[in-house]
Amino acid sequence: MAKTIKKQQFDIMKHKLVPLHEIATEEEIKELLEKFKITPDQLPKILNTDPVPISIGAQPGQIIKVIRKSQTAKEAVAYRLVVESDK
């Protein structure tokens, strides 16, 4: 018998433990790379198959800006480079 209930995926971005993720704009990226004098490959990575890049539609090569609540600094901004998964 066919399943009658369509499984509803909870929007993970709405979960309180998932910090705010945004795809960084060209300008932000330029500023970031200049500020730290780095190339994108020196950033922390995130797989494109990770649930977050999937739900915000980030593609490999793009950079995600993560804004977290921080105990020490109230708000902390981090960046992650989306990379292609091996699969």
Add this chain to the structure above:
Amino acid sequence: MERSRSITKKIGSISFSLLAPSEIRKMSATKVITADTYDDDGFPIAMGLMDPRLGVIEPGLRCKTCGLRVGKDKCPGHFGHIDLAMPVIHVGLVKSIRDCLRSTCRECGRILLTDKRREEYLEELSKYKREGRDNTYHLKQIIKECVKSEKCTRCDREVGKIELDKPTSLRENGKKLTPSEIREWLEKIPEEDLPLLDINKESARPEWMVLTVLPVPPVTVRPSVTLETGERSEDDLTHKLVDVIRINQRLQENRDAGAPQLIVEDLWELLQYHITTYLDNQTSGIPPARHRSGRPLKTLAQRLKGKEGRFRSNLSGKRVNFSARTVISPDPNLSINEIGVPISIARELTVPVKVTSHNIDWCKQMIKQKISSSNKSDEYRPSVNYVIRQTEGMKQRIKVTERNAEEVADKLELGTIIERQLMNGDLALFNRQPSLHRMSMMAHRVKVVPHKTFRFNLSVCPPYNADFDGDEMNLHLLQGEEAQAEAEILMKVQENILSPRFGGAIIGGIHDHISGCFLLTHKDRRVTMDDASHILAAVKYEGKTTKVEVENGKKYVTGKEIFSALLPDDLNLEYKAKTCLNCEVCTAPKCPNDAYVIIKKGVLLQGTIDENSIGAFKGKALDRIIRDHGMDAGREFIDNVTRMGIASITLIGFTTSIDDEDIPDEAKRQIEEGLQKAMKKISGLVKAYENDELESLPGRSLEETLEMEIMRVTGRARDMAGEIAGKHLGLNNSAVIMAKSGARGSMLNLSQMSGCVGQQAVRGERIHRGYQYRTLPHFKKGDLGAQAKGFVASCYKTGLNPTEYFFHSMGGREGLVDTAVRTSRSGYMQRRLINALEDVKVENDGTVRHSGGQIIQFMYGEDGVDPARSTNGAAVDVNRIITDIKEGI
């Protein structure tokens, strides 16, 4: 500005593989057939174990393979080989051999899987390899599945049961397989089945796990030493190889001569034994091969394995020059960043100094001092041990002796380096193992002292976790200006007073420093002018004269006034002392116990100085001085507090002995009574439980309720005993002074000594293990009473009765076992953490990166605050700012 990125190379992969017999022969410089090493004239025998083609160890001789010598051109040594008469199993690989036999057919050598299953597994494995995932589970699964099969699907041969008799013997259906048979079997396994057996078909064949040829390591690996008597002593490996060759020869002869099967088999076994112990002399199941003296031989595995092995002893850990190690002992008169170095060590350790036009006269004089410095044990005049002359890239190292000192000094040229002996004020790194945090290695200023131990201020014991029950510590001398400057700024003791863990002081007054300050400042203590001068002289006080009280023509100075001499003029503080009793109604500024400290403008107006003022972790005054006046002022304060504390305690007098734990008979009677009441209560509880009248607590069983109730009663009984004892132990008692001021010990320790030791517990429960239904045969079976379950009603002073003593030992052992387990486990965890994080550092822009330049954090700790400079982790101490503003400072 371009950030300089260090060139890093990643190791792509390392592959370990089997050495093919053909490869062993190819790399071999010679076949080794003679078990002897040297002939009667002392020359190495050709095709023997010391054949000159295997490399040379004596200087001057030339290697017959590469023509190089040992000294300059370095002959690396060359392998040889032994052809084994019969094949032998490699001990390190028996498990793999067993798995290969278990999962293949003896007849056709194919894997014991149906074609379909075989394809599925191959597919799965290649998928895992592509994804770089761990495939051990699947490999194990393959073997399990093969073992289950009963018949080969290809040739119908029945599958035998393969068993491994440790260490090197294999049986099929109970019948022993000879290494030859095993090798033949393994040869049959086709290449395409190898991936399923976890063998890389490009680099190995399974039959190589059975040895037919044994590589002989070069002589450089197993050098022989000539003893003073002229006797030659061979390396353990050579000894073992001699055994192998000898048995190999006998086996060959016997087999060729057609000797009985039994004899050949025995020799074959023996060859197997020798080769097994040659590879690993600690193989379980066989006796280790021994030297003539009875010492087990150190063979290949033993060279690499364990703490004394190549990795941990020679590669990760190395010994260094310019270092010293000796026993430590205390010296309260040294500053916290000084270290007392014995003369005998100071004469041995050196610092290089370059001779320039500015210091040449001084250098000459230093060298000449060699003549007068001699070896007087109580007088130290630093001299020079070596002069290093550099001419055209050639280094010449001249040892300075009493005889040549004059000449060397006269010939001294500019640009030469002299290695001068240790002098007062040199910087040196001082270290105690285990080095668990950065404070385990700090820079101290050298002070040369007589006798044979390293000495330092007692306040520095906690960061090193040192005591003086025989501890030894290491000293390292800094050999360059850059290193010295770096240590000066980063590693001196005073730079490490604040812990990077929480931003508080970890160095402060301890023990007698606290007792001394307590005695000096408690209530209205005052000392005569003479004594006050003594105390102030100990801290070399040079400030304005203190306030003097005159009574009956005698001059007095209050203790608080004396202590105020150490406080900076702008210090304003108010806090509760450690001595505070936490009275129900705190009468704060007017505490009857003098436990509320008020310091105004650097003057101690009221309150007692104790652990909460000058101790590490808790010392408020200490903390404030470091924060407001810097590390150097902090160091000075600790130095002075320790000196003043010691001076006061010596002057006032302080002693503690067993009768400090004496309490009057009346108190003893009261305690006795209280304990009896508690016992009665417990037996009441037990009776209620036995009669089913006990009401269980929510969520607990009846038994649990009873235990909890009893534990509560015994706990209260001990508190009661402590309270009664405490009433009779006042501040006129030295032990109490130490406990209340935080110098050492606690009131609990005291109440256990003079009141009642209390309930002993194992795993947080009353003691219940032992005999059937009882802990000891002294009690009735099923006894739930206090005494039968580990309640110690006696105190340490009167002594424990035998059953109490037994229970107390049980409780005590748990503590010991816990600490032993904890240290080893946390030690290993720390080792792994350090290895993982060793190249991570905070860059100048605040980011945290590792050596490859990868960013790990965009801002250290997300706020960029150095925890050592924080107040309990916060960047800003808001409360401090508010009070400062309120007070209008």
